[in-house]
Amino acid sequence: MNTTAPATTASHDAEAPPLVRVDALGVRFGSQEVLRDISIDLTAGETLVVLGESGCGKTVLLKSMIGLVRPTAGDVLFEGRSLSGMGDRQLAHLRTRYGFVFQGAALFDSLTIEENVAFPLREHTRLTSPEIHRIAVSLIDEVGLPRTVLLKKPVELSGGMRKRAGLARALALEPTVVLYDEPTTGLDPIMTDVINELMLRVRRPTVTSVVVTHDMNTARKVGDRVIMLYPLFRLRSGEPQIVFDGTPAELDRSPDPRVRQFVEGRAGSRLMELQEEQARLADSATDDEEEQV
Amino acid sequence: MATAPSPSVPVAGVTGWLAGLVANLGDAAIGMVAGIGDVTVFAFRTIGWIFARRQRRDVLIPSFYQIGVMSLPVVALTGLFIGMVLAVQSYGQFKALGLETRLGSVINLSLVRELGPVLAATMLAGRVGSAMAAELGTMRVTEQIDALESIGANPIYYLVVPRFLGCLILIPSLTVMADFMGVLGGYFYSHVLLGIDYHHYWNNSRQYVDVFDFLTGVFKSLFFGGAIALVSCHHGFHCDKGAEGVGRAATNAFVHSFVMILLLDLFLGIWLNNVHDFFRPEGPRRLL
DSSP, X not given: OBSSOOSBOOOSOSXXXXXXXXXXXXXXXXXXXXXXXXXEEEOTTOEEEEEOOTTSSHHHHHHHHTTSSOOSEEEEEETTEESTTOOHHHHHXXXXXXXXXXXXXXXXXXXXXXXXXXXXXXXHOOOOHHHHHHHHHHHHHHTTOOGGGGGSOGGGSOHHXXXXXXXXXXXXXXXXXXXXXXXXTTOOHHHHHHHHHHHHHTXXXXXXXXXXXXXXXXXXXXXXXXXXXXXXXXXXXXXXXXXXXXXXHHHHHOOOHHHHHHHHTOOTHHHHHHHXXXXXXXXXXXXXXXXXX | OOOOOOTHHHXXXXXXXXXXXXXXXXXXXXXXXXXXXXXXXXXXXXXXXHHHSOOOHHHHHHHHHHHTGGGHHHHHHHHHHHHHHHHHHHHHHHHHTTOGGGHHHHHHHHIIIIIHHHHHHHHHIIIIIHHHHHHHHHHHHTTHHHHHHHTTOOHIIIIIHHHHHHHHHHHHHHHHHHHHHHHHHHHIIIIIITOOOHHHHHHHHHHHOOHHHHHHXXXXXXXXXXXXXXXXXXXXXXXXXXXXHXXXXXXXXXXXXXXXXXXXHHHHHHHHHHHHHHHOTTOOOOOO
16 A cells, blocks of 8 residues: 555556556646646556545546646656647547546537437447447447437436436447546435446446546445545645555555545544634624724 | 834835736736737637538538527617618708708618628627627536547537638628618608608619628628627637636627627728729719
């Protein structure tokens, strides 16, 4: 187990070359630095769970892996090819190897569920309409949705159904890597477990998955390996942003207080910070009133 | 321990205020140049994607329907009322000079050269431009644009090109419709309500309004259409998060489109006058 992971994290299987390599990645939006010196090797067939509190950069890391966010330092390599060196067309071609399940499903509002699921097939294959329809139906079956949803618009579906339709769309091109952005957030416990089971079901020896989540049950159930990111503004100088890298079982035994706090879901010192912030706001409001008087 | 106020404090305060002012002006100037640069790059990418790939009917037709067909009633109404209002406002002066039969020339000339294209474009910047910015902004906020990219589809090709082509082709067509309805509105008010003889009304109109005047308006509307589409889609694409961000994108899309319409109207007006003078050195015909 590695509780204070070094900047460069070795792959679990040193023999196999990494499918995806995140190499000293840094992302900054204006003056706000979100990710710093993140290095991860992802081997084929592995399911990596990325844990961390809100705002620590998990989604930015996920989007960097597919080139939706351009890094300000470092690089992401897919099968040894650098994403930052790719043009629009190469990147578009590479993205056919990925499936991305968005937090809010991100289904296209103006299209029906069938058109949504069929979209990648129409964009990247020369299949006929009946063939595309057949594949769309089989994907809808695979994620456990009734076929009656095919003609519905996304707005007519519940949150859980939309997430499953989003998963069906992500699987349409039989991707090598599936990226899940908080797939169970906002769902009831039963639907959360349904999504967890679906993630396990679509996990084939050839499919590599990265799951960004807050949910410890999801992490324990689907993860082969777990990393935990920590917000940069809470780190001391020189500390790595990846504060844990190991298996789900190792996560539960981690002695690191930052990891323990997250795993056990304790507010701890955050409550004190909240009270201090409220007191500060109250003071500044009083000062403003005095100035007006 | 309290310290006596330094005499340099007010000077430092003024200097600080001036420094702040200069810094703010500098920020605004940099922001404006960066914004113009962004829109220019966005425009070149859009034009590039028009030719890079064959356009799909199933993508173009819904946009064309929204921009063209759904805007017809509002543009027709705008044109009709501009024509009538022009008759109302001009009649008094022309009657005082005993030239009310020349009303047709001034109504139709101002309509086809200026008011038809500009007011139709303004109406469309509000109806079409804001709607495009709000729709694309919502797609940005709900990650639908990211989803398109993650599938390997280009969002400019799917979302901007159909709207740009729709505005480029249909806003001039809608301008022709506004002109037509304006001509009808002006004639209706002048002949039916003010009792001006229809023969003189049309004869004077035909004498003073020529094809060049009509084409001037349509030519300008081509640029208005392109500007509305690019400015509005750019605002939608770069929308801030949340409902507030979408609202701001829709408002800014209208305001900036309107400013672009005014700027283009001025500069194209000057240029087209030069073109007119080049082909007709005798200058414009005198109305009075």
